[in-house]
Amino acid sequence: MGGNENTMGFQDKNENFLSRPVSGMGTNVSDISNPFLGSSAWDPLFSLSQTQTFGGSSLVSHSDFANSSYPSVLENQGMSGSSHLVQYMPDSNFADMIPKIPSYGNGDITNAGYALSYNPNKEAGIGTAPINDDQLQGDPSSPDEGVTSSPIGNRRKRGLDHNPTFSPSKSSDGEALKGSSGKSSDGVKEQDDKKPKFDQNASADLRGKQSGKQAKDNSQNGEAPKENFIHVRARRGQATNSHSLAERIRREKISERMKLLQELVPGCNKITGKAVMLDEIINYVQSLQQQVEFLSMKLATVNPELNLDVERILSKDILRSRIGHGAIGGYGGGIINSNHLFGGGSFQGTLGSMPSTSPNIPPLPQSVMDHELQSIYGMGYDSNSALQNLGPQAGR
Amino acid sequence: MEGLAVKRRRVSCVEPNRIEEVAFARKYVSYLVPALKKMKEKNNKKEHEESRDSIKKEVKYEVDMALVLSADQASAWTNALKLKLSLHNNNNQLLLSSSSSSSPSTTTAAASDDGGGDEEEEEAMKRLRRLVPGGEEMCSDQEMVAEFKSYVRCLQMQVNILHCLAQLNSF
Numbered sequence: 001m002g003g004n005e006n007t008m009g010f011q012d013k014n015e016n017f018l019s020r021p022v023s024g025m026g027t028n029v030s031d032i033s034n035p036f037l038g039s040s041a042w043d044p045l046f047s048l049s050q051t052q053t054f055g056g057s058s059l060v061s062h063s064d065f066a067n068s069s070y071p072s073v074l075e076n077q078g079m080s081g082s083s084h085l086v087q088y089m090p091d092s093n094f095a096d097m098i099p100k101i102p103s104y105g106n107g108d109i110t111n112a113g114y115a116l117s118y119n120p121n122k123e124a125g126i127g128t129a130p131i132n133d134d135q136l137q138g139d140p141s142s143p144d145e146g147v148t149s150s151p152i153g154n155r156r157k158r159g160l161d162h163n164p165t166f167s168p169s170k171s172s173d174g175e176a177l178k179g180s181s182g183k184s185s186d187g188v189k190e191q192d193d194k195k196p197k198f199d200q201n202a203s204a205d206l207r208g209k210q211s212g213k214q215a216k217d218n219s220q221n222g223e224a225p226k227e228n229f230i231h232v233r234a235r236r237g238q239a240t241n242s243h244s245l246a247e248r249i250r251r252e253k254i255s256e257r258m259k260l261l262q263e264l265v266p267g268c269n270k271i272t273g274k275a276v277m278l279d280e281i282i283n284y285v286q287s288l289q290q291q292v293e294f295l296s297m298k299l300a301t302v303n304p305e306l307n308l309d310v311e312r313i314l315s316k317d318i319l320r321s322r323i324g325h326g327a328i329g330g331y332g333g334g335i336i337n338s339n340h341l342f343g344g345g346s347f348q349g350t351l352g353s354m355p356s357t358s359p360n361i362p363p364l365p366q367s368v369m370d371h372e373l374q375s376i377y378g379m380g381y382d383s384n385s386a387l388q389n390l391g392p393q394a395g396r
Numbered sequence: 397m398e399g400l401a402v403k404r405r406r407v408s409c410v411e412p413n414r415i416e417e418v419a420f421a422r423k424y425v426s427y428l429v430p431a432l433k434k435m436k437e438k439n440n441k442k443e444h445e446e447s448r449d450s451i452k453k454e455v456k457y458e459v460d461m462a463l464v465l466s467a468d469q470a471s472a473w474t475n476a477l478k479l480k481l482s483l484h485n486n487n488n489q490l491l492l493s494s495s496s497s498s499s500p501s502t503t504t505a506a507a508s509d510d511g512g513g514d515e516e517e518e519e520a521m522k523r524l525r526r527l528v529p530g531g532e533e534m535c536s537d538q539e540m541v542a543e544f545k546s547y548v549r550c551l552q553m554q555v556n557i558l559h560c561l562a563q564l565n566s567f
Contacts, residue, residue, distance in 0.1 A: 254517050257541045264548045278520035285527045288551040292459065295558035299432065300455035 420553045428462040428561070457481060463554050476530020 239245075258277055265284045435454055464478045525532050525540055528547045 253537075257537065260541055260545060264545055275516055275520075278516075278523070282520070282523050282527065285524075285548055285551065288548070288555055289527075291555045292463075292551065292558060293456065295555065295562050296456045296459040298562045299459070299558065300451045 416549075417553055420550065421557055423465060424462045424554065424557050425561070427465050428458060428557075431458040431462070459554070459558070463550055476533070480529060 261281050262277060265281050432455065435451070435458065439451060460477060460481055464481065521537055521540070524544055528540070528544050530543075
């Protein structure tokens with residue numbers, strides 16, 4: 001193969017890359033290298049590639065250089081998706097990337113195609129787990145370790161179990177582990193390593209296998225074995241046992257859900273702790289259901305002049321719903337106690353605070369509201385004492 | 397009406413939820429009020445032979461129906477509730493009230509469990525599922541949480557509306 005041709009091709013590509021502005025990461029192979037353009041790492045590597053003919057030995061030192069430039073690059077990107085992509089780079093050792101590019105140029109377009117297509121997949125896959133954003137910050141520090149051989153080793157190992165569709169040569173490449181021997185194999189392998197990582201869903205099981213092997217290395221570079229659905233990185237210094245990772249992922253999912261649920265229940269922001277939160281939510285929903293039942297019963301018994309115009313009802317209803325939301329919000333922590341508050345004498349207090357909780361009520365309706373509020377609360381005393389009686393008895 | 401005009405203006409501005417709420421309220425009230433009227437007329441015709449219980453059940457049915465119709469029809473829980481309502485309306489409405497009453501009792505019984513860590517989570521999720529109509533059939537927790545959110549919001553709105561109705565009617 002034309003080594004010169006490669007370097008030339010590489011040169012051309014470099015020029016292209018250089019001319020392109022450093023923007024966010026796109027699905028462009030050239031864009032992949034743009035972040036590195038942002039750092040000064042490009043030039044040395046450029047010259048490196050020129051001098052080398054894919055010999056891998058001296059790349060290690062340069063890869064250190066490349067790795068050190070990563071943090072600034074990553075900061076520049078500031079995009080979770082792109083930084084995911086970039087973070088794969090440290091392990092691949094930017095220098096390793098360089099040989100890949102010419103290979104793209106050489107007509108190994110299939111790989112380029114893979115790279116292009118996998119980017120969105122990976123970003124989509126990772127986008128589902130907001131956890132990754134947190135964990136990404138841990139990753140930029142990992143290249144600083146300067147332990148390039150182990151990251152390379154990691155990628156080699158991963159290459160072992162990658163989908164055979166990528167390249168049949170991968171298995172053989174995977175065996176050529178430990179250090180950057182055989183640059184050509186490294187180059188090919190790195191390509192394959194890079195792309196299969198994008199297609200994480202497919203190789204999730206394989207990753208799980210590798211987690212044990214990679215435990216030591218992962219703790220250094222923060223790469224994580226992947227789950228089937230969510231791709232999570234192990235934070236540095238955390239156990240990277242597949243079990244504990246799965247645990248963490250579960251926990252994070254649960255905390256996500258808890259946050260969602262917290263938004264629903266007013267006054268739950270201050271509450272911490274899963275058990276308490278869940279209990280509050282459940283109690284709140286139960287109390288809502290009880291209120292519905294009670295009110296429907298009330299409607300049934302009262303059931304009087306339903307001659308009211310729907311519009312009129314609605315207009316008052318809107319105001320009332322503001323009140324209702326304000327009331328619910330005004331209760332603060334004791335959600336169950338909302339019913340009790342109704343009966344309690346603290347009503348006037350909440351009444352006074354209510355306009356403040358719903359600030360966008362203009363003064364006019366507010367005066368109307370006050371009157372109606374008082375009437376509601378006047379009723380409320382009766383109705384809710386009844387409700388309280390109902391509550392324990394109904395056993396709902 | 398000034399209130400209405402003000403309301404419309406308010407709806408179009410900052411809070412996006414308001415539009416939802418207003419739409420919900422409109423649908424809900426426009427369903428429930430005529431239904432209650434009809435029921436009242438029916439009862440008047442029958443000279444109050446029916447016991448209060450049956451009236452209450454009917455009202456409850458209408459209330460639930462109103463909730464189902466007003467809420468986002470795409471939600472799983474609305475479908476489940478609709479199904480339950482249709483079943484129970486055909487049979488008798490005792491089941492309806494008893495099912496809703498049984499769920500709180502079972503959940504309160506389970507509330508005493510405070511197992512460690514994940515089991516607690518599982519238990520809590522199960523409880524949440526029981527609260528939402530059709531929650532037990534929902535496959536993933538993610539889906540269940542979304543349904544739960546929409547259900548709780550609709551419940552909140554429903555409670556508000558019922559409050560208003562009750563207050564207005566008893567004037």
